[in-house]
Amino acid sequence: MKTADAVIIGGGIMGASAAHFLAKNRFGKIVLLEAKHLAAVSTGHSAANVRTYYTNHITLELAKRALHMFEDEHDELGGDCGFQQVGFLLLVDPNSLSVGNRIVELESKHGLDVKDLSPDDIRELAPQLSLTNVVKGVFEPRSGYADPVKTTQSLISRAEEWGLKAYQGSAATGIRKKAGQITGVETSDGAIETPVVINAAGAWAGHIDSWLDVKTSLRWSRESDLFVEMPADFGPLPVVSDPYHRSYFRPHSQNRIMAGLGAPKEIEPLHPDDYDSSLDPKTRQRIEQPLFKRVAALETAKHLGGYASIYTITDDWHPIVGARPEVEGYFAFFGGSGHGFKLAPPIGEALASIICGESPAIDIKAFRPERFIEGEPITSAWGEGNRG
Numbered sequence: 001m002k003t004a005d006a007v008i009i010g011g012g013i014m015g016a017s018a019a020h021f022l023a024k025n026r027f028g029k030i031v032l033l034e035a036k037h038l039a040a041v042s043t044g045h046s047a048a049n050v051r052t053y054y055t056n057h058i059t060l061e062l063a064k065r066a067l068h069m070f071e072d073e074h075d076e077l078g079g080d081c082g083f084q085q086v087g088f089l090l091l092v093d094p095n096s097l098s099v100g101n102r103i104v105e106l107e108s109k110h111g112l113d114v115k116d117l118s119p120d121d122i123r124e125l126a127p128q129l130s131l132t133n134v135v136k137g138v139f140e141p142r143s144g145y146a147d148p149v150k151t152t153q154s155l156i157s158r159a160e161e162w163g164l165k166a167y168q169g170s171a172a173t174g175i176r177k178k179a180g181q182i183t184g185v186e187t188s189d190g191a192i193e194t195p196v197v198i199n200a201a202g203a204w205a206g207h208i209d210s211w212l213d214v215k216t217s218l219r220w221s222r223e224s225d226l227f228v229e230m231p232a233d234f235g236p237l238p239v240v241s242d243p244y245h246r247s248y249f250r251p252h253s254q255n256r257i258m259a260g261l262g263a264p265k266e267i268e269p270l271h272p273d274d275y276d277s278s279l280d281p282k283t284r285q286r287i288e289q290p291l292f293k294r295v296a297a298l299e300t301a302k303h304l305g306g307y308a309s310i311y312t313i314t315d316d317w318h319p320i321v322g323a324r325p326e327v328e329g330y331f332a333f334f335g336g337s338g339h340g341f342k343l344a345p346p347i348g349e350a351l352a353s354i355i356c357g358e359s360p361a362i363d364i365k366a367f368r369p370e371r372f373i374e375g376e377p378i379t380s381a382w383g384e385g386n387r388g
């Protein structure tokens with residue numbers, strides 16, 4: 001029987017963030033268990049867009065903190081996260097005009113650099129784009145995208161310097177409790193005695209909860225991205241979100257462009273232990289159609305493949321984070337719902353403060369697991385099923 005002060009289950013961005021900030025706070029002996037390898041599932045397939053356009057105060061404040069962390073990745077996140085500050089452009093159509101205006105108002109109120117762009121301004125910024133149905137743009141010059149694998153590895157590597165033990169290929173197989181208190185974790189390599197467990201198991205979080213008879217409502221959706229070769233002389237391109245076509249695209253390393261489907265999402269149910277992780281022809285077409293409408297030059301660009309991965313979705317499309325009232329010492333940190341990558345580091349920082357008995361710099365009470373039964377889900381000005 002080994003011992004630890006905290007055990008984190010899951011080595012995606014959420015588990016890595018929790019581990020990093022607990023280690024940074026010198027919480028004690030911290031162990032992270034990852035059944036496969038770091039960033040093996042949703043995190044490794046994330047578009048990893050880092051933007052701040054949120055329509056509620058809590059996510060906006062966290063996204064603002066996230067942006068600062070990525071800008072200062074070596075000090076804040078432990079090393080190279082591959083952050084590319086190419087800017088983020090929201091193409092606003094007549095239907096999204098009121099939300100677009102709210103975003104500018106809210107972001108400005110939160111001290112973020114956000115610009116209202118006319119169609120002519122957009123043409124200057126990204127001349128490749130066709131602007132049919134676009135009435136204006138909302139542009140975040142400081143936003144961009146990161147490398148999700150590098151980010152996870154940097155968080156872990158720095159935490160290892162502070163004493164974290166991260167085990168890959170080591171699965172949690174059970175959780176022990178006594179008198180309503182966590183006492184240990186069973187693993188494929190033996191048991192670990194601990195008073196604190198963080199469930200950061202992504203798509204398997206509900207399964208892990210079931211070991212403790214804790215109930216969580218989660219859905220899974222199959223989500224795909226594809227790549228095309230960036231034509232020569234294409235010019236600079238920000239991350240583009242196109243709500244009119246429910247599409248997004250952005251530059252990617254090695255002269256590629258990455259594209260996927262935007263919100264609101266049609267749920268494509270899957271089981272995380274048995275799903276098709278390839279880019280199927282129908283999904284490829286669903287992503288390509290809106291992409292080619294906005295960027296005609298890509299229609300003849302070389303297709304470079306793609307994949308399908310998993311969104312783990314909560315009832316209000318926002319993560320579930322915090323102490324579980326059912327079992328002392330048991331904490332939730334999962335349910336990224338398609339936008340959890342950027343939010344994970346600031347939420348991990350806040351959760352680590354809470355576990356260390358301190359007040360977090362950003363209050364994350366809004367993410368508490370009980371919010372659904374208390375009738376206080378998190379809302380978005382975009383409406384239900386949206387993560388903005």
Ligand SMILES: Cc1cc2nc3c(=O)[nH]c(=O)nc-3n(C[C@H](O)[C@H](O)[C@H](O)COP(=O)(O)OP(=O)(O)OC[C@H]3O[C@@H](n4cnc5c(N)ncnc54)[C@H](O)[C@@H]3O)c2cc1C
Nearest residue numbers: 010012014035042043046047049172202336339340341342
């Ligand atoms: C295609 C796609 C595009 C996305 N784009 C963006 C974006 O642009 N911006 C953004 O902010 N977010 C985006 N997201 C969402 C974001 O990537 C996820 O919310 C986030 O990666 C979830 O991280 P996680 O750590 O909860 O889950 P995961 O990365 O899935 O990690 C969970 C880990 O737990 C491990 N695990 C499970 N059970 C056990 C066990 N019993 N023992 C040990 N380990 C276990 C798994 O192996 C897995 O590695 C996107 C997601 C996808 C799929």
